[in-house]
Amino acid sequence: MNTDNRFPLLEIRNLTKIYSNIQALNDISLTLERGRIVGLLGPNGSGKTTLIKLIAGLLTPTHGDIFINGYRPGKESKAMISYLPDRTYLNDWMRVMDIIAFFADFYADFSSAKAYDMLSRLQIDPHARLKHLSKGTKEKVQLILVMSRQAHLYLLDEPIGGVDPAARDYILSTIIGNYNPDATVIISTHLISDVERVLDDVVFLAYGKVAMVSSVDDIREKQGKSVDELFREVYRC
Amino acid sequence: MQWQIQGDRPIYIQLLEQIKLGIISGVLPAGSRLPSVRDLAAEAKVNPNTMQKALDELGREGLVFSQRTSGRFITEDRQLLDQLKTELVTQHLEQFLGQMRSIGLTREEVLAIIKDKLSEEEKE
Numbered sequence: 001m002n003t004d005n006r007f008p009l010l011e012i013r014n015l016t017k018i019y020s021n022i023q024a025l026n027d028i029s030l031t032l033e034r035g036r037i038v039g040l041l042g043p044n045g046s047g048k049t050t051l052i053k054l055i056a057g058l059l060t061p062t063h064g065d066i067f068i069n070g071y072r073p074g075k076e077s078k079a080m081i082s083y084l085p086d087r088t089y090l091n092d093w094m095r096v097m098d099i100i101a102f103f104a105d106f107y108a109d110f111s112s113a114k115a116y117d118m119l120s121r122l123q124i125d126p127h128a129r130l131k132h133l134s135k136g137t138k139e140k141v142q143l144i145l146v147m148s149r150q151a152h153l154y155l156l157d158e159p160i161g162g163v164d165p166a167a168r169d170y171i172l173s174t175i176i177g178n179y180n181p182d183a184t185v186i187i188s189t190h191l192i193s194d195v196e197r198v199l200d201d202v203v204f205l206a207y208g209k210v211a212m213v214s215s216v217d218d219i220r221e222k223q224g225k226s227v228d229e230l231f232r233e234v235y236r237c
Numbered sequence: 238m239q240w241q242i243q244g245d246r247p248i249y250i251q252l253l254e255q256i257k258l259g260i261i262s263g264v265l266p267a268g269s270r271l272p273s274v275r276d277l278a279a280e281a282k283v284n285p286n287t288m289q290k291a292l293d294e295l296g297r298e299g300l301v302f303s304q305r306t307s308g309r310f311i312t313e314d315r316q317l318l319d320q321l322k323t324e325l326v327t328q329h330l331e332q333f334l335g336q337m338r339s340i341g342l343t344r345e346e347v348l349a350i351i352k353d354k355l356s357e358e359e360k361e
């Protein structure tokens with residue numbers, strides 16, 4: 001992997017996104033380094049998915065700049081980013097093995113061997129058609145596709161929401177064990193207590209702004225609370 | 238090894254304590270080679286950087302040492318291992334005595350219940 005160390009992996013400057021009359025993100029600035037697992041946390045509607053889509057290049061900013069390894073979102077950045085959307089986008093009639101072939105064709109950094117290995121660990125039949133799989137199994141297939149790439153930046157939007165606790169454990173250890181030590185993983189989720197121990201840092205979003213950036217152990221050390229507890233306190237309804 | 242991360246204390250400290258316990262109890266024998274950071278992290282289901290931090294601290298305390306190409310090993314320094322054991326025992330003992338005091342037991346009562354409990358366990 002060619003990593004250009006002159007630039008941070010991700011740099012966001014004064015980013016604002018307005019949907020017609022709703023302000024989803026309000027003047028966000030954030031820099032992330034390589035080799036980190038970052039939790040993007042916040043209540044519903046705080047702007048998590050909008051931020052991820054902007055980084056992935058699926059939305060354009062209203063104001064502000066995003067740089068991935070020094071590139072603005074575009075052809076170059078998309079080759080570096082492996083993105084798991086918050087909903088399924090694969091064609092239902094396809095077989096799992098066809099989708100793998102499709103991905104292998106599409107992404108130069110995709111490893112079919114890795115994908116098949118993970119499928120067998122999770123006991124998913126490669127011959128099955130997607131529409132015959134349960135909701136949770138479909139989510140697992142999507143995550144396998146995303147994690148089988150050797151990307152610089154993984155954007156995982158709610159990767160564990162729909163899967164059972166055993167598979168959750170496997171998925172988290174896949175994220176820990178699989179990714180390149182120079183790559184950074186951004187995980188957005190509500191299930192903080194499940195992911196807390198795999199995270200380096202957390203970014204709290206609230207009302208379209210960055211409310212806090214901290215390392216997990218700093219929160220535990222300085223506040224004497226787990227991230228989960230702190231979240232419940234900060235966002236008490 | 239069994240890993241348990243819980244509560245609100247820093248994760249690397251909990252890892253540190255559990256590796257120390259593994260060393261004292263012999264689950265991780267003196268002189269043996271530790272698995273890689275990545276494998277340990279995957280096993281404990283924690284972030285590799287957090288595991289690295291725990292191992293760095295163990296290194297500073299002299300309990301593990303790195304050999305440039307072949308990985309990390311647990312110290313064979315008996316004196317250091319004995320000292321670690323004493324520290325841990327003292328720590329548990331102080332905690333226990335503190336709890337007994339807060340319940341309101343006197344020294345004599347504490348001694349008596351310990352003797353009773355031990356002879357009870359002997360019979361079983």
